[in-house]
Amino acid sequence: MDRIVGDLQQLRANAQSQLLYQRNAHHLQRCRGDMGLLEYNRDRLYERYEKWKNKTQAERQNNLNLQGQILALQNNPPNIQQIGMVGYGPPIFYGRPGEDPEDFLRDFQRYVVASRINVAPGAGQVAGRAEALGLLISCLEGPAKQWYETNIKGKNWKCSNISDNLGVATLTAVRALAARNGGGQVGALNTAGEFQGKAAAEIGRIGAGIATGANIIPNGIWDEDWSIAGGEPEANAPVAPNAGGGFPAVTIAPNITLGQLLYLFRTAYTTVEHLKQTAVF
Numbered sequence: 001m002d003r004i005v006g007d008l009q010q011l012r013a014n015a016q017s018q019l020l021y022q023r024n025a026h027h028l029q030r031c032r033g034d035m036g037l038l039e040y041n042r043d044r045l046y047e048r049y050e051k052w053k054n055k056t057q058a059e060r061q062n063n064l065n066l067q068g069q070i071l072a073l074q075n076n077p078p079n080i081q082q083i084g085m086v087g088y089g090p091p092i093f094y095g096r097p098g099e100d101p102e103d104f105l106r107d108f109q110r111y112v113v114a115s116r117i118n119v120a121p122g123a124g125q126v127a128g129r130a131e132a133l134g135l136l137i138s139c140l141e142g143p144a145k146q147w148y149e150t151n152i153k154g155k156n157w158k159c160s161n162i163s164d165n166l167g168v169a170t171l172t173a174v175r176a177l178a179a180r181n182g183g184g185q186v187g188a189l190n191t192a193g194e195f196q197g198k199a200a201a202e203i204g205r206i207g208a209g210i211a212t213g214a215n216i217i218p219n220g221i222w223d224e225d226w227s228i229a230g231g232e233p234e235a236n237a238p239v240a241p242n243a244g245g246g247f248p249a250v251t252i253a254p255n256i257t258l259g260q261l262l263y264l265f266r267t268a269y270t271t272v273e274h275l276k277q278t279a280v281f
Helices: 004-077 102-114 123-138 141-149 173-174 187-189 198-204 258-267 270-280
Strands: 156-163 231-234 252-253
Touching: 102 123, 102 258, 123 258, 123 270, 156 198, 173 252, 231 258
Parallel strands: none
Antiparallel strands: 156 231, 156 252
8 A cells, every 4th residue: 555655656746847847848948939039139239220320420421521511612602693504404385375485485595595505606606506406496395396397397598688699608708798889799789689678678778888798697696687688498409699690599598597496486486477467467
């Protein structure tokens, strides 16, 4: 009997030991898990600390850079008049009813001036005028672009009031013709009938011995008036002003310049023509 009781007590002790072992093993497993989580959180905290430190250093450097720029601006203030329209695109002209070409041309001129594109008359500014002409064409959309491509693109410039018998090779040379009535001068050429229409009338108004080629051929880029010379687009090939045919043959200059295209916008664009007809009737 005592032996049986002893065996039972031993079994009980073994069971308690087994239970205690299982509990300790469970606690050990939890401790290992907690340790892994702590290590993971420690690493994450360190990464966040490194990011914060780098960000703080970058912000500190940015502040130093800004302070340097402010100091430079204080010591060297910019010339506001020299700052172009950086960040602003050129004006766009659709040419729909209600859009005034004059408003567009004023905005375009402001943009060209602010962009410091030199379009002044003279041989030295040929590149600037070509750049502005290309820019102007790129500003056209919708009906305006269609009008340009239909009526102007690829055409030459006919001067209906100037014959091809003026003895000089270009419109620039025509503009340089002197006054008075000697050979090759405006007065003598007018007497010989080499000008007609508004050109002849303008010479008569000013005086045959006073009027020069500059009174007939404009050269202002933004405000050229080609009505005196009878300027208009022409599909025919160029005819030099010294071709020697005489009327009815007239001078046809190659291509269409910036000033001529601006003139057409002011005087011959679709909406402008409509307003002219409305005013007449």
